[in-house]
Amino acid sequence: MNKQWEIVGNEGFRFFGKMNASISHEVKNILAIINEISGLLEDLTSVVEKGVPIEPERLKALAGKIQQQVRRADGIVRNMNTFAHTVDEAKKTVDVGEILAFMATLSGRLASMRGVEVQVTLSEHPVTITTNPFLLENIIWLSLDFAMGLANEEKTVRLIPEADEGGAIIRFTGLKAIPADQASRFPADGENALIQALGGKIALDQDIREIILCLPETHEQ
Amino acid sequence: MRILLIDDEAELVSTLAERLSIRGIDADWVCSGKDALKKIEGASYDIAVVDIKMPKIGGIQLKRMMAEKNPGMKFIFMTGHGSEADFRAGSEEAGADYYLVKPVDIEELMTKMKEVLEK
Numbered sequence: 001m002n003k004q005w006e007i008v009g010n011e012g013f014r015f016f017g018k019m020n021a022s023i024s025h026e027v028k029n030i031l032a033i034i035n036e037i038s039g040l041l042e043d044l045t046s047v048v049e050k051g052v053p054i055e056p057e058r059l060k061a062l063a064g065k066i067q068q069q070v071r072r073a074d075g076i077v078r079n080m081n082t083f084a085h086t087v088d089e090a091k092k093t094v095d096v097g098e099i100l101a102f103m104a105t106l107s108g109r110l111a112s113m114r115g116v117e118v119q120v121t122l123s124e125h126p127v128t129i130t131t132n133p134f135l136l137e138n139i140i141w142l143s144l145d146f147a148m149g150l151a152n153e154e155k156t157v158r159l160i161p162e163a164d165e166g167g168a169i170i171r172f173t174g175l176k177a178i179p180a181d182q183a184s185r186f187p188a189d190g191e192n193a194l195i196q197a198l199g200g201k202i203a204l205d206q207d208i209r210e211i212i213l214c215l216p217e218t219h220e221q
Numbered sequence: 222m223r224i225l226l227i228d229d230e231a232e233l234v235s236t237l238a239e240r241l242s243i244r245g246i247d248a249d250w251v252c253s254g255k256d257a258l259k260k261i262e263g264a265s266y267d268i269a270v271v272d273i274k275m276p277k278i279g280g281i282q283l284k285r286m287m288a289e290k291n292p293g294m295k296f297i298f299m300t301g302h303g304s305e306a307d308f309r310a311g312s313e314e315a316g317a318d319y320y321l322v323k324p325v326d327i328e329e330l331m332t333k334m335k336e337v338l339e340k
Binding site: 025031032035036037065112113 | 230232233236237239240243274276301323324325327
């Protein structure tokens with residue numbers, strides 16, 4: 001295996017692990033909430049047994065809260081399943097806007113932990129490319145991770161897909177002035193190996209304070 | 222015994238607070254480190270039960286900030302994150318009086334709160 005693909009492989013494992021850890025943390029929180037609500041229902045039953053009446057509305061509200069958490073877990077597990085199946089096809093025609101929206105959702109908790117919001121500004125027409133979806137998600141995550149660390153005072157990183165002659169451009173905006181020591185760290189070996197595997201280009205533009213990914217319309221690996 | 226519960230999952234801490242109050246414990250709750258620091262300005266608590274992973278101010282940092290303002294306060298950490306061994310080591314390093322892994326067992330929490338105060 002050559003060096004570039006070894007890096008791509010290692011980055012992929014790291015990315016998969018990071019997302020899975022975040023998802024499992026969120027699911028564990030949901031289980032903890034359901035555990036507390038069911039515990040409260042048990043407590044209320046003991047209270048009723050001691051002769052203190054409980055309003056049926058109170059019980060209905062608690063049942064509603066459990067259903068709400070089940071819906072939340074269902075959404076998370078659905079995203080986890082979509083993410084797991086990204087590796088099924090090494091080449092696929094994808095809507096870049098949809099992938100960005102998915103990545104914004106998938107990394108929502110990680111962004112929130114850093115006090116950052118991730119927004120996607122969709123273009124009027126879908127921007128499609130034929131590429132390796134997992135590698136694309138990986139490079140989007142690495143770029144987003146770096147961008148979140150440089151988010152300006154608005155604390156909102158915007159992902160903007162644009163059609164470009166012969167492919168697509170993804171812009172990561174909402175960055176503050178980039179300190180020289182940080183600028184020299186991006187793109188690092190991981191980003192370079194991934195963008196090379198995707199046949200694209202990556203740049204950190206310090207003048208306009210953006211990360212820019214250029215991706216070809218079709219890439220033969 | 223007066224308890225402050227701190228976790229960014231509002232549903233979790235509000236329900237836990239209600240369960241503690243059914244058991245005769247005076248429990249307040251907040252959803253961020255910032256609100257916790259505000260809360261201890263106006264009231265005193267014996268124990269803070271703190272989620273270790275929270276946005277902006279994490280549990281370990283919050284513990285240090287709260288302990289500076291209220292040196293007598295005891296701390297119990299809780300988390301749904303990572304391995305129990307890693308969490309235990311991290312909690313001990315941060316000077317927590319006890320640690321809990323989510324989902325929390327309320328009877329264990331009750332027992333440990335009493336033990337922590339008797340220490």
